[in-house]
Amino acid sequence: MTPNEINTIANLHRMAFGPSEGEEIAPLAKALLSHPETISISVHRGGKIAGNVLFTPFVFQDHPDAKCFLLAPCGVLPEYQGQGVGKELMQTSIAHLASVGTDAVFVLGVPTFYPRYGFVPTEKQTPYPTLLTIPESWMVLELTAGIVDRLDGKTRAIPQFMQPQWWDTSQYD
Ligand SMILES: CC(C)(COP(=O)(O)OP(=O)(O)OC[C@H]1O[C@@H](n2cnc3c(N)ncnc32)[C@H](O)[C@@H]1OP(=O)(O)O)[C@@H](O)C(=O)NCCC(=O)NCCS
Numbered sequence: 307m308t309p310n311e312i313n314t315i316a317n318l319h320r321m322a323f324g325p326s327e328g329e330e331i332a333p334l335a336k337a338l339l340s341h342p343e344t345i346s347i348s349v350h351r352g353g354k355i356a357g358n359v360l361f362t363p364f365v366f367q368d369h370p371d372a373k374c375f376l377l378a379p380c381g382v383l384p385e386y387q388g389q390g391v392g393k394e395l396m397q398t399s400i401a402h403l404a405s406v407g408t409d410a411v412f413v414l415g416v417p418t419f420y421p422r423y424g425f426v427p428t429e430k431q432t433p434y435p436t437l438l439t440i441p442e443s444w445m446v447l448e449l450t451a452g453i454v455d456r457l458d459g460k461t462r463a464i465p466q467f468m469q470p471q472w473w474d475t476s477q478y479d
Pocket residue numbers: 322323380381382383386387388389390391392393394414415416418419422
C-alpha cells in the first residue's frame with residue numbers, strides 16, 4: 307500500500323469517527339496499516355474510498371494455532387453513512403476472512419451494529435479484561451464451527467493495540 311493510500315484511509319477514519327475520537331483513531335489506523343499482517347478492506351463509491359475496515363491478528367496465548375483477527379476500526383465517510391456501505395464492508399470482509407481460513411473474528415464495538423452480521427457477545431478475555439465495563443460490546447464471529455468453545459485464557463493483540471485506552475469501555479458507559 308502506498309503512503310498516499312495509507313493517508314487516505316487514516317483520513318477516512320478521522321472523518322468517520324468525528325472530531326474527538328477521529329483524532330485518536332486516524333493515527334491508530336496508520337500504525338495498523340504498517341503491520342505486515344493487517345488486512346484492509348475498502349468499499350468504493352464514485353471512484354473513491356467510502357468505507358474501510360481493518361483486521362489485525364489476535365492471539366490466544368494458550369492456543370497459538372487458532373487463526374483469529376481483531377476487527378477495528380470500521381468507518382464510513384459521513385456523507386456515505388446510512389447507504390449500505392457499512393453492510394457491504396462487513397459482508398465483503400467476512401467472506402474474505404472465511405476464504406483465507408480464519409477461525410474467528412473479535413470486535414469491541416457497537417452492540418447494535420455487529421450482531422447484524424453474526425457477531426455474538428463473548429466471555430473470552432480481552433487483553434485488558436478488567437477494563438471491559440460493557441460486556442455486550444465484546445463480540446465474536448465464529449467462522450470455524452466449534453472453535454470458540456475451545457479457546458480460553460489470556461489474549462494478545464498486535465503491539466499497536468496493546469494499550470489500555472483501546473480496551474477501556476468506561477468512556478462509553
Ligand atoms: C457504523 C458504520 C460503520 C455503519 O456504516 P453505514 O454505511 O452507515 O451502515 P449501513 O448503511 O450499511 O447500515 C447497515 C445496517 O446497520 C445499521 N446501522 C448503521 N449504523 C449503525 C449504528 N451506529 N448502530 C447500529 N446500527 C447501525 C443500519 O440501520 C443498517 O441496518 P439495516 O440493514 O437493517 O437497514 C458507520 O455509520 C460509521 O462509520 N460510523 C462512525 C464510526 C463508527 O461508529 N464505527 C463503528 C465503531 S464500533
